Amino acid sequence: MNIQALKLTIAGERKINLPTLMMVRQVEQDNPEVQTKWLSHWDNDNRVRITMHEDVFTKIKAEPTFDGLAVKREQVPANNERQAYWRYVVIIPTQVEGTF
Helix, strand or coil, X not given: CCHHHHHHHHHHHHCCCCCCCCCEEEECCCXXXXXXXXXXXXXXXXXXXXXXXXXXXXXXXXXXXXXXXXXXXXXXXXXXXXXXXXXXXXXXXXXXXXXX
């Protein structure tokens, strides 16, 4: 799957427009001053988070037609502080990871 197919997959499921993804670096939950190597895009209106490792982001930027992407989708349940939302994690599968 390339980035265009990924966007169409997510947009088709969640009815959102993804012409560009504004990626923000995530921070450690226990220490917000420490940045991680993970980036995410948040769409509050549609309750969707798209997350990827910085290496995946770098690969997509360097090679926009790269056809080795996969996406893992999960619904994150609501709790006392937030509503439920859908999380999409974009990865480049390896032989070690195999399938989800």
